[in-house]
Amino acid sequence: MKKIIGLTLGNCVHVAGTMNFLSLAEKENYKTEFVGIGISVEEIIKIIEEKKPDIVGLSYRLSPEPLHKILEELKKNIEEKKELKAITWLFGGTEPTALVAEKYNIFHKIFYGTEDIDEVIAYIKGQENQEEEVYPKNLIDRIKAKYPYPVLRHHLGLTSIEKTIEAIEKIAEARVLDIISIAPDQNAQEFFFDQENMDENLRGAGGVPVRTCEDLRKLYSAAQRGNYPLLRSYSGTKNIIKFAEVLKDTINNAWCAVPLFWYSELDKRGPRTLRDAIIENQQVMAWHGERNIPVEVNDPHHWSLRDAHDAIGVAAAYLAAYNAKKMGVRDYIAQFMFNVPAHISAENDLGKMLAKIELIESLIDENFRVYRQARAGLASFPADLSQAKGQLAASAYLAMAIKPHIYHVVGFCEAHHAAEAEDVIESCKIVRGIIKNEFLGSINLTKDANVQRRKNELIEEAKLIIDSIRILNFKVEDPLIDPDTLVKAVELGILDAPQLKGIGTAKGELKTRMVSGALYAYDEENTRIIPEKERVEAILRNSNAIF
Structure with missing residues (x-):
């Protein structure tokens, strides 16, 4: 030594x-x-x-x-x-x-x-002139090589394969990004295996028009330079196990991101019923778990993006991690999306994330590891590009308080235009500057009394939600992973969101309001916050729905 x-x-x-x-x-x-x-x-x-x-x-x-x-x-x-x-x-x-x-x-x-942190690590390892060896080829090794510095991720999906290839090459050569998340267009996400159903008028809408395995291999090849960024892709909204096999074989998918409840009739991003979606999503988790591929279950921010109050977001974070663990996932990527809703205060936002962390990481054991991934919420970015750069920096600084293993950079330009290579590189450099300064020494924001108070409130409220789901069904060994029980929790409104109004499977009756920088269930008629105990007990009492 x-x-x-x-x-x-x-x-x-x-x-x-x-x-x-x-x-x-x-x-x-x-x-x-x-x-x-x-x-x-x-x-x-x-x-x-x-x-x-x-x-x-x-x-x-x-x-x-x-x-x-x-x-x-x-x-x-x-x-x-x-x-x-x-x-x-x-x-x-x-x-x-x-x-x-x-x-x-x-x-x-x-x-x-x-120097970039990667260069310093390469010197320490004695790998300065061995480029490929400096940059591990899988996510967990890449994290371990850099932590406590987070690896950076950014999504990319331009309107053609050619443009996306060129952008990947530029980003890789810039050596500012560790993982490129490929965003296939909506056509590819739903109809990759039955392309006769695609509407080619929508080609490139929402991402890159991936149509063949060869397209994906070309994207992978483009990344084999510079700092050799890993690739990953959205999981698709239909035939997702088949698509998982394609992604593993073509781009060596760095990790799978799959919902538990979503890409279903709830959000109309696919044809699946809620029950079928839960079953298939669980199967996808198990498929990746069997192959030691990390899994992210991205439900928490799906609920929050539809204005579910903070306690539901925290409960959903636990349910997501719990289901991943029960499906055999060993390496779990827990995503923490800050700034949702956009006007949440920093102290309440951090308290919410700490509540999620405490519940999720209570599941850790020798067979289940958790890696924190932080990001800014897209809706918090203004269209003014100068202000957007400030928002990117401010959100990243707050997120460093949870010591993330992965920082998901959201391009500052996203409220104005889809990020191209130059935007990705600039956004990553902004975040790298924040990280570099944060590591010079920072205030421990997690110790703030208001942050801790909100964290403890949300843990207590989230446990009420989780326990209320458990008692819906005494006939199954584990209600929290039982598709019928989870569907019932949505139908009854234990899990609900204002933007689900009119969706047949969901209750869609929840009202929420921002009060003093936090989002609560709200009684509009009597202009008061509804305590979570009161809310879930009323649902259970009025439903007579226990199996």
Whole structure:
């Protein structure tokens, strides 16, 4: 095990970069130690005699002029002392100080402050010139290689295969994105296996018009450059197991995203009844679980996007993860969509996400691992592109509070136009800037009293919803994964949303309102928030629906 010591030179007290480097090195089985700030050359030599390191990392981030004298003295000592020559010397600083360090020819590696985290990890791993080895070919290894820095994901689906291929090549060469989520057009999602039913007037609506396996292989080939981003794709809305097989064989689908209740008669994004959709969606989870492919079940934000109140969003997050676990999924991607609804306050939004995390991660055991994926809500982005960039940055900063493994970058331009390569690259750079600054040291927003209060409220309310679903059916071993019980929960309105009004299977009677930056079930006639206990007890009492 090689030993690295890190320190700052002269009177420099900026230690965050050094500490982050040592943290990354420790993850790669180096023995690391930070030995101090503002260390003189004379002190460095004494420390080396005592610690006997293999590698010494020096940092200096002040005005470059004083650095000349420090490095002249250091170089002279290295040339005179055999034990100092045997050490690998590293330097990190700002670009002006790094340019000074270049002149002395004593450093094995100089970091200019502009390097991407991937480049730093590649150096630590000794893989600088082995591009393909630097970038793991599956999601979990990619996460492990970078965490606590999140891997970045962005969706992409332009109006032709050719345009999408060109965009993937540009994005891969830019080395700013780890996972490209391919967005097939609506035709492909529903009619890939019965294309005679496609309306070609809608070609390219909603994404790239994928029509053949060869199309998908071309997209995969386009990504085999730069930082070799992984590919994944939407799961489709019909024949989704067949489509899963295609995605695995063509783009090595990084993970599956599938709903539990949706892509059904509930949202009219497919022809399936709610019951059939639940059954098939569970089968898709099991199919991927058997093959050790990670799974994301994206129900929570589907309910919230239709104005279901916060407690339903939290309960849906638990139900989604619970079903994935029971279907044999080992690596679960829990997506946390911030800014839904768009005017939720930051403290209530974070409290909601922490409530979801606590419930979901209560399911973790040796066979079920959870990876957090955060993103901004699309509806929160204004059409003004300058303001949209601010929203992207603000949402990303708030999301860093939950320490995500994956950050799903939403292009700042999406309220104005579909993201092209340049938009994706710029959006990723904005988020990378936020992440870089956040890791210099940040306030722990999760400890805020209002955040914690909202988290605890929502956990209690979500458990009421979950328990009310459990008691609907005593005839089955596990009501939370029983399709008939889950359908009944929707029919009765235990799970409901205002925008489901008029959908036959759903109750569609729930009213919600934003009060003090949080979304609640609301009694419009009496102008009051409806406590969740009162709401679910009334549903159960009035329905006589227990099996």
